[in-house]
Amino acid sequence: MMCLFFLVAAATGQKKITLEDIFRSGSFRTKGIxxxxxxxxxxxxxxxxxxxxxxxxxxxxxxSAIILAKEEFKRIxxxxxxxxxxxxxxxxxxxxxxxxxxxxxxRSSRDKVLVYDRKTGKSTIVQNGDPINNATFxxxxxxxxxxxxxxLYYTDLADDRVTMVTNDGxxxxxxxxxxxxxxxxxxxxxxxxxxxxxxxxLAYLRFDESLVPELTLExxxxxxxxxxxxxxxxxxxxxxxxxxxxxxxxxxxxxxxxQLPPDGEIYYPRLKWTRDANQLCVFRMNRHQNELxxxxxxxxTGNYTTxxxxxxxxxxxxxxxxxxxxxxxxxxxxxxxxGFQQVYLYQMDGKLKNKITTGQHDISDIYGVDEKNxxxxxxVAAPTPMDRQVRVIDLASKNEQLLSTSVGTSSYSxxxxxxxAVSTWSDLNxxxxxxxxxxxxxxxxxxxxxxxxxxxxxxxxxxxxxFFNFTSSEGVSLNGWMIKPDNFDPNKKYPVxxxxxxxxxxxxxxNSWSGGKWWFKMFAQQGYLIACVDNRGTxxxxxxxxxxxxxxxxxxETIDQxxxxxxxxxxxxxxxxxxxxxxxxxxxxxSSLCLFKGNDVFKSAIAVxxxxxxxxxxxxxxxxYMRTEAENPKGFAENSPIYFADRLRGNYFLAHGxxxxxxHFQNSVEMNRSLIKAGKDFxxxxxPNSNHGIFTEGATFHLYSAMTKFVLxxx
Numbered sequence: 001m002m003c004l005f006f007l008v009a010a011a012t013g014q015k016k017i018t019l020e021d022i023f024r025s026g027s028f029r030t031k032g033i034x035x036x037x038x039x040x041x042x043x044x045x046x047x048x049x050x051x052x053x054x055x056x057x058x059x060x061x062x063x064s065a066i067i068l069a070k071e072e073f074k075r076i077x078x079x080x081x082x083x084x085x086x087x088x089x090x091x092x093x094x095x096x097x098x099x100x101x102x103x104x105x106x107r108s109s110r111d112k113v114l115v116y117d118r119k120t121g122k123s124t125i126v127q128n129g130d131p132i133n134n135a136t137f138x139x140x141x142x143x144x145x146x147x148x149x150x151x152l153y154y155t156d157l158a159d160d161r162v163t164m165v166t167n168d169g170x171x172x173x174x175x176x177x178x179x180x181x182x183x184x185x186x187x188x189x190x191x192x193x194x195x196x197x198x199x200x201x202l203a204y205l206r207f208d209e210s211l212v213p214e215l216t217l218e219x220x221x222x223x224x225x226x227x228x229x230x231x232x233x234x235x236x237x238x239x240x241x242x243x244x245x246x247x248x249x250x251x252x253x254x255x256x257x258x259q260l261p262p263d264g265e266i267y268y269p270r271l272k273w274t275r276d277a278n279q280l281c282v283f284r285m286n287r288h289q290n291e292l293x294x295x296x297x298x299x300x301t302g303n304y305t306t307x308x309x310x311x312x313x314x315x316x317x318x319x320x321x322x323x324x325x326x327x328x329x330x331x332x333x334x335x336x337x338x339g340f341q342q343v344y345l346y347q348m349d350g351k352l353k354n355k356i357t358t359g360q361h362d363i364s365d366i367y368g369v370d371e372k373n374x375x376x377x378x379x380v381a382a383p384t385p386m387d388r389q390v391r392v393i394d395l396a397s398k399n400e401q402l403l404s405t406s407v408g409t410s411s412y413s414x415x416x417x418x419x420x421a422v423s424t425w426s427d428l429n430x431x432x433x434x435x436x437x438x439x440x441x442x443x444x445x446x447x448x449x450x451x452x453x454x455x456x457x458x459x460x461x462x463x464x465x466x467f468f469n470f471t472s473s474e475g476v477s478l479n480g481w482m483i484k485p486d487n488f489d490p491n492k493k494y495p496v497x498x499x500x501x502x503x504x505x506x507x508x509x510x511n512s513w514s515g516g517k518w519w520f521k522m523f524a525q526q527g528y529l530i531a532c533v534d535n536r537g538t539x540x541x542x543x544x545x546x547x548x549x550x551x552x553x554x555x556x557e558t559i560d561q562x563x564x565x566x567x568x569x570x571x572x573x574x575x576x577x578x579x580x581x582x583x584x585x586x587x588x589x590x591s592s593l594c595l596f597k598g599n600d601v602f603k604s605a606i607a608v609x610x611x612x613x614x615x616x617x618x619x620x621x622x623x624x625y626m627r628t629e630a631e632n633p634k635g636f637a638e639n640s641p642i643y644f645a646d647r648l649r650g651n652y653f654l655a656h657g658x659x660x661x662x663x664h665f666q667n668s669v670e671m672n673r674s675l676i677k678a679g680k681d682f683x684x685x686x687x688p689n690s691n692h693g694i695f696t697e698g699a700t701f702h703l704y705s706a707m708t709k710f711v712l713x714x715x
Contacts, residue, residue, distance in 0.1 A: 019705060033434050039092060042416055050070070053086065073097075086098070090140075096144070105181060112130070134146055138154075142157055142158060176204060177193035179191075182619060192204055194280075196273055207241040211264075217661060217665075220658075238619060242264040245280075247302070249300075258295075266287070268285075271283075274331075281296060281297075290312045290313070294322075306350070321363075340360060340361060340542045341362040342357045358398075361380045365379035367412055385539075386507075388410055388511075389404050407511065410425045411423070418439065428512070434448045462525065463521065478563070481532050490573045493575040495527070495579070498579065500581065502561070502590045504547075504553070506538050508534055519704065533560065536548055552639055554593050562597070562601050580604035587608075596647040600649075604710070606655075606710060608694070608707075609662075643674075654668055656685075683706075687702075
């Protein structure tokens with residue numbers, strides 16, 4: 001097969017896709033529009049170009065001003081400092097620079113922070129240049145709040161005076177204003193403090209994680225002993241942090257507390273100030289995550305009233321779509337309570353005013369509300385679950401207008417006046433195109449069309465990706481994409497390499513570029529048919545489809561993937577005896593189950609960083625979908641790969657980062673133990689010092705090289 005490929009490639013003049021192209025030389029990179037941020041005038045944006053911060057006109061792309069020249073940055077920054085990121089204050093009078101950053105977990109980092117005053121030229125190194133977390137301007141840009149060594153601080157930029165808001169922060173015990181590990185990972189935020197609208201208060205969460213069990217990772221750096229790293233990680237059913245909500249008054253230097261007793265079974269997944277500076281909206285959720293209350297809390301007393309209550313038979317997932325109107329009388333809320341994720345307009349007394357959106361489509365993003373003209377801009381999974389459209393709807397008349405004009409995946413970023421927007425569009429076979437649009441949705445100019453990349457890609461002659469759909473034996477309609485082999489001949493029989501993720505609310509079958517799928521196209525060039533199917537439990541198809549896997553994650557998903565393999569195996573051009581499957585994280589959990597439970601269908605499977613027993617994963621994620629093992633023993637026992645090792649009949653490739661803070665190396669070690677006990681042969685790769693992404697010390701290239709060899713030899 002390999003020899004035949006080389007002959008075909010030479011005859012057609014097409015280039016061969018290699019691992020070096022994909023992972024080292026950057027041959028398949030596309031261009032974006034880095035550093036593109038709108039300014040307050042509604043017609044300009046700020047861009048980082050050649051070390052200069054420039055103000056650019058959105059309509060013609062011409063420079064209108066230098067906000068900060070690179071020579072000035074060199075003057076104010078420490079010697080050798082590199083600019084990682086920047087942020088303008090709300091009034092654009094000051095710039096916050098992150099001049100050095102060190103990643104912590106998935107979303108968190110420690111940064112050395114420099115603040116530059118555009119009017120005076122004064123620069124301030126925050127906290128004497130020590131690394132801090134989540135530096136954030138006050139609304140009037142006179143102060144910077146941040147966390148440092150588990151305590152909350154703020155610096156007055158007028159005189160560089162530092163105020164310590166809390167003083168009990170302690171590693172692996174007390175955290176103020178910064179999320180613990182599991183909140184960061186599963187509620188998707190790290191900054192656990194918020195400025196009030198008038199800048200006179202800081203609301204923050206305090207995490208007492210002293211009773212949370214610890215886990216130790218080991219790092220290897222050529223020392224006499226491994227370097228241990230111990231942190232708090234609550235697994236299923238274990239103690240969580242006890243979280244409380246507090247308000248610090250900058251004038252009185254006094255702290256008020258939400259008047260609810262501390263409870264380790266309660267989550268506070270969001271804080272959001274209303275338009276009333278005295279009133280904070282606190283999300284309060286039970287540990288099962290099927291009841292949510294929005295509390296309106298008085299910052300001076302900690303007293304509260306309930307604004308909204310929502311309950312679910314399964315679970316509620318937190319989003320960031322809550323929008324309080326400037327008029328102080330209304331707010332927008334997004335909920336899936338009626339079968340699809342839709343938008344609702346409420347009064348500030350908690351009464352429903354109007355259901356804004358309708359239809360059999362999930363709202364996938366909210367871009368903003370133009371209150372002056374009473375219009376809502378949003379994204380929706382339509383006209384199919386694989387596509388994303390951008391629409392605008394009138395809040396009063398409910399007249400709706402489609403803004404995106406091409407089928408595929410569209411997203412918009414609007415100026416504060418909604419007079420202009422930047423559109424990003426791609427589809428299954430087209431890399432992103434970025435355009436500037438005016439208020440009438442007319443294209444003003446193209447920022448980047450990736451034409452150079454497309455021309456380069458064409459020289460490889462990589463096969464196109466196409467959608468397919470089939471109905472399973474249980475009557476379930478499932479969507480997928482497929483890449484047929486290079487020089488496809490319907491009279492030949494081809495091996496199949498499937499890929500999946502499959503987790504709750506996720507989608508892999510999308511009409512978007514999604515990085516181009518080059519590793520899979522490499523196999524298509526070498527005679528493999530590539531396929532991906534979104535099973536039950538995935539997103540874009542409404543509440544019932546997404547939540548039906550509740551309490552039995554892995555059950556319906558595995559059935560659907562086995563059905564997909566059987567469907568592909570019946571195609572006249574597929575070799576049903578050569579079907580393999582690949583997945584990472586939840587996908588690795590799924591590929592393992594598919595090989596073990598579908599041992600008469602799948603020949604081989606690759607599992608990278610898989611969960612192999614849900615009792616080893618974190619509390620928030622697992623309990624949301626499965627509850628605890630004590631509550632749901634059958635769900636855990638029947639859907640954890642570790643209990644089915646004895647069913648392995650084909651070829652199994654297992655890989656894991658040994659410093660994975662998310663899905664612990666323990667999962668693959670225990671999988672090893674079960675396979676060895678069952679007398680099974682398998683291939684195992686471990687990556688020292690690598691986290692869940694397996695990026696460190698050449699690990700990515702090594703892993704993909706090993707997986708490539710496995711596919712070519714075992715499928």
